[in-house]
Amino acid sequence: MKKTAFCAAILAMGLAASCAWAFEPLPTTSPETPADNPTTEAKVALGKQLYFDKRLSIDGTVSCNSCHNVMGSGTDNRPVSVGVGGKHGGRNAPTVWNAAYLSVQFWDGRAATLEDQAKGPILNPVEMGMPSAAEAENRIRAIPGYVTAFQQIFGKTNPVTYEHIAQAIAAYERTLLTPNSPVDRYLKGDQNALSDAALRGMKRVEQIGCTACHTGPDFAGPAMPVGQGFFQKFPIYAENNPYVAKYRLMDDDGRYAVTHQDADKHLWRVQTWRNVALTAPYFHTGSVPTLDEAVRVMARSQLGLTLKDDEVADIVAFLNGLTGEFPQQTMPSLPQTPNRTLTPQ
Amino acid sequence: MKKTAFCAAILAMGLAASCAWAFEPLPTTSPETPADNPTTEAKVALGKQLYFDKRLSIDGTVSCNSCHNVMGSGTDNRPVSVGVGGKHGGRNAPTVWNAAYLSVQFWDGRAATLEDQAKGPILNPVEMGMPSAAEAENRIRAIPGYVTAFQQIFGKTNPVTYEHIAQAIAAYERTLLTPNSPVDRYLKGDQNALSDAALRGMKRVEQIGCTACHTGPDFAGPAMPVGQGFFQKFPIYAENNPYVAKYRLMDDDGRYAVTHQDADKHLWRVQTWRNVALTAPYFHTGSVPTLDEAVRVMARSQLGLTLKDDEVADIVAFLNGLTGEFPQQTMPSLPQTPNRTLTPQ
Numbered sequence: 001m002k003k004t005a006f007c008a009a010i011l012a013m014g015l016a017a018s019c020a021w022a023f024e025p026l027p028t029t030s031p032e033t034p035a036d037n038p039t040t041e042a043k044v045a046l047g048k049q050l051y052f053d054k055r056l057s058i059d060g061t062v063s064c065n066s067c068h069n070v071m072g073s074g075t076d077n078r079p080v081s082v083g084v085g086g087k088h089g090g091r092n093a094p095t096v097w098n099a100a101y102l103s104v105q106f107w108d109g110r111a112a113t114l115e116d117q118a119k120g121p122i123l124n125p126v127e128m129g130m131p132s133a134a135e136a137e138n139r140i141r142a143i144p145g146y147v148t149a150f151q152q153i154f155g156k157t158n159p160v161t162y163e164h165i166a167q168a169i170a171a172y173e174r175t176l177l178t179p180n181s182p183v184d185r186y187l188k189g190d191q192n193a194l195s196d197a198a199l200r201g202m203k204r205v206e207q208i209g210c211t212a213c214h215t216g217p218d219f220a221g222p223a224m225p226v227g228q229g230f231f232q233k234f235p236i237y238a239e240n241n242p243y244v245a246k247y248r249l250m251d252d253d254g255r256y257a258v259t260h261q262d263a264d265k266h267l268w269r270v271q272t273w274r275n276v277a278l279t280a281p282y283f284h285t286g287s288v289p290t291l292d293e294a295v296r297v298m299a300r301s302q303l304g305l306t307l308k309d310d311e312v313a314d315i316v317a318f319l320n321g322l323t324g325e326f327p328q329q330t331m332p333s334l335p336q337t338p339n340r341t342l343t344p345q
Numbered sequence: 346m347k348k349t350a351f352c353a354a355i356l357a358m359g360l361a362a363s364c365a366w367a368f369e370p371l372p373t374t375s376p377e378t379p380a381d382n383p384t385t386e387a388k389v390a391l392g393k394q395l396y397f398d399k400r401l402s403i404d405g406t407v408s409c410n411s412c413h414n415v416m417g418s419g420t421d422n423r424p425v426s427v428g429v430g431g432k433h434g435g436r437n438a439p440t441v442w443n444a445a446y447l448s449v450q451f452w453d454g455r456a457a458t459l460e461d462q463a464k465g466p467i468l469n470p471v472e473m474g475m476p477s478a479a480e481a482e483n484r485i486r487a488i489p490g491y492v493t494a495f496q497q498i499f500g501k502t503n504p505v506t507y508e509h510i511a512q513a514i515a516a517y518e519r520t521l522l523t524p525n526s527p528v529d530r531y532l533k534g535d536q537n538a539l540s541d542a543a544l545r546g547m548k549r550v551e552q553i554g555c556t557a558c559h560t561g562p563d564f565a566g567p568a569m570p571v572g573q574g575f576f577q578k579f580p581i582y583a584e585n586n587p588y589v590a591k592y593r594l595m596d597d598d599g600r601y602a603v604t605h606q607d608a609d610k611h612l613w614r615v616q617t618w619r620n621v622a623l624t625a626p627y628f629h630t631g632s633v634p635t636l637d638e639a640v641r642v643m644a645r646s647q648l649g650l651t652l653k654d655d656e657v658a659d660i661v662a663f664l665n666g667l668t669g670e671f672p673q674q675t676m677p678s679l680p681q682t683p684n685r686t687l688t689p690q
Contacts, residue, residue, distance in 0.1 A: 072679045077686040082406045086431020280686040291684040329676040334417045339636035341422040341625040
């Protein structure tokens with residue numbers, strides 16, 4: 001594999017990243033956790049409850065899982081999500097599966113960690129719509145079963161805080177890994193794990209340059225220091241690119257909205273390829289309904305290439321080989337508030 | 346227990362029901378299944394997937410579980426539910442737990458069986474909003490994993506039908522039982538299962554007449570032939586009843602909307618007491634936020650009684666004794682549609 005070419009590309013981008021092979025299997029264990037949020041079984045169980053609890057939204061209709069459905073692709077398979085009051089989000093919901101291995105969170109990388117990410121949607125007026133972190137804490141404090149669990153996990157002094165809510169959710173999310181995809185099995189030595197088409201696609205994505213960015217355990221970039229995102233401009237080839245207008249690729253400034261630096265206009269965190277076959281529709285717009293069209297758009301927009309149909313089919317076959325094994329989970333049972341409801345009338 | 350008084354009440358209502366004791370434990374097994382829908386493990390597993398699958402709604406945002414949340418009370422604990430497009434339902438969502446033991450389904454009893462009930466919300470424009478049964482079938486037929494499962498369960502000839510979708514969901518719902526509540530344990534001989542307050546409340550509900558209607562395994566009426574609902578007028582005592590205006594108790598005609606018979610005005614299926622402590626807010630309006638207030642409203646509206654605070658507290662303690670054991674469930678994994686989404690753009 002073109003390690004040298006890949007390293008050259010990374011170095012050309014001025015990134016101080018360790019240089020790795022383009023293809024690497026997904027670890028079966030959680031990545032390193034922040035020092036102040038060690039993973040424990042009890043914390044993961046609490047985080048799973050919170051992840052599914054709609055009482056963290058203002059009107060009791062939206063949970064984390066509403067848009068990042070872990071019974072499926074970790075997305076909602078909609079162009080953009082629907083939040084409280086029927087409001088629509090601005091960008092397509094990325095998958096939560098393997099998000100633990102992403103360099104930064106959100107399309108524009110505005111959260112350094114899963115903990116930081118978890119704090120966003122709860123307070124976003126078009127997502128879960130809680131008016132403040134204090135309100136979210138009050139909701140949880142009103143549920144006796146949660147208070148007991150927070151005390152056991154975070155101690156008796158001020159156990160229910162917004163920070164702890166986010167830490168528990170992040171601890172659960174770190175368990176959401178899908179190892180052992182056909183590509184992983186192939187990389188570990190199973191020569192029969194991939195079809196001929198998928199193998200041709202695997203060669204093709206290296207040959208044409210996709211893996212300059214789509215590398216690392218998540219195929220979303222090399223290992224980076226925490227919070228240092230792996231970003232790329234999209235589209236690079238915007239001129240005479242019919243997809244720009246057709247799919248509204250440049251209506252959103254991307255990372256510029258976070259930094260207000262001109263250099264960050266239309267920069268996006270490189271997206272994971274893992275389970276990409278399951279996460280249609282595609283791109284920050286959710287405007288591209290199929291994976292084959294997404295491959296055409298990427299080749300044209302990032303590499304200036306117009307692929308033939310058989311080349312697209314091979315790449316799609318390879319990408320389908322990155323659909324992993326989804327762990328069997330138990331369903332959480334949410335602590336209740338006997339004799340009353342917390343949802344506003 | 347006042348079996349004689351209870352029987353007299355039943356007979357006075359002209360109902361050809363078998364006469365039973367007012368208090369009876371919940372069976373730990375599913376009730377009799379329809380002859381054409383025997384329960385099998387595979388069908389229950391399929392039904393659970395469908396129950397959680399938002400692709401049965403027009404825009405991919407609402408599943409059965411959205412309003413009847415089996416991670417909690419089997420309701421959404423909202424006054425009325427929110428369906429597709431942020432639309433609000435007309436009546437409070439009843440719990441799905443132990444619904445298998447109800448005489449009929451829906452507040453107005455318009456469905457005779459769980460199978461019939463399951464067909465309603467999918468096509469209701471303010472709930473899941475599918476335009477037709479054929480559209481719902483087409484959604485499921487487009488998901489290869491479902492087609493395989495339907496073939497295995499319902500045979501190769503026309504496996505995916507709306508009827509079969511409803512049968513699978515109903516088969517899953519028949520497993521949603523919460524046995525072994527403190528009251529059940531008390532009825533089976535555990536003298537320590539209930540507090541003194543709960544025991545006083547248990548006597549009180551018989552003494553004042555609540556158990557004329559709230560009897561049987563679900564405390565929602567005696568065993569009846571399938572589809573023959575156990576209905577009651579609500580409110581019976583409407584004159585000079587301040588709750589009628591305060592909680593909009595008579596704005597909805599109830600069963601009249603189904604039959605258009607004057608005698609059915611403000612008739613409602615008798616609601617279950619099981620897990621009632623968890624299903625706030627109360628009544629078809631969802632307008633009563635707490636259980637103690639619901640007890641006051643019922644005593645005043647059905648029995649013409651104004652209860653003292655300690656009587657209310659005792660009855661609330663008894664009703665809390667009907668919170669059952671919620672079975673640990675596995676989380677379903679929903680079959681996917683690689684390379685595309687079924688949700689409209």
